[in-house]
Amino acid sequence: MSEDIENPVVEQIKQSPILVLQLDESTDVSSCAQLMIYVRYIHNFNFNEEFLFCQPLDSQTRGIDAFNKVDTVFVKEGLDWNKVGGVCTDGAPSMLGSHSRFQTRVRQFVPDVMTNHCMIHREALAAKTLPTSLNVILQEVIKIVNFAKNSALNTRLFRNLC
Template sequence: MVKIMLGDKVEKEISKIPLSNSTIQRRILDLSDNIEESVIFKFQNSLFALQIDECTIISNHAQLIAFMHVFDEDATINQFLCCKQSPTTTNGQNIFDTITICLEKYGFSWDLCVGICTDGALSMIGSVKGFTSSVEKQNPNIVRTQCFFTQRSFSFKDNTK
């Protein structure tokens, strides 16, 4: 890559620098941390919305995935927030606790959350113990929406018979 971008002379000089696997790994992690810090710093006090879904994978473990949509001046930035394995059952309180930990890790507050999009599962939208009910206790002004793409009530007819 160096040869293509900078030429033969620079490639020969760069090749003299010994790089071990641990050095490369450490540099990649440093770069990743730097990007993460920059993103967090830029969006920490911005309004955001969350899109959250959970599913059970083949090994019977529940996975929770969350995307953050941050409103930055004239644009909406879509950012992956987290993917976590649910420690126990997938009830609304566990989902709320998991997402709250992710938000707090990056310095985000429920006060700046303007909307949540989930599927229609009771653990998500239940009026008493659902995830969105727990969020509304933190921020009553949140707008709740339901994504019809993630509903599991679709049935497809097999017309091959």
């Protein structure tokens, strides 16, 4: 997001009555921690989802470090924490918890914010405890979904089938 040019997406986000953030902290191939944020918002009576930013977490990956990155973007772009209605995190220890974690910091600004754990990461956690017979079925379903999402044509055909 450029400082010189107003970003039309940011302007749409500012006009939305509610925002939902999705965070993912992961390590790239050069062993650098990256924080990625997606935002869901309402514009022209439609739900939109946009990639808000990706920035490295320079030294540590604590919840306060992630929060400071997000807060810096919010201040720079003029976004309002009070419009945040939900936060979905990847479940990393730095995101969850009751003391200095990301979700706790957000609650200091928005006490009634809804928080949840990312569905993809839930699947990975659930798969670890499944009985073998169910895990085999889950793995087949994952193969089918991956095949359907493997190409644009497969995705369109699958959408039409459903």
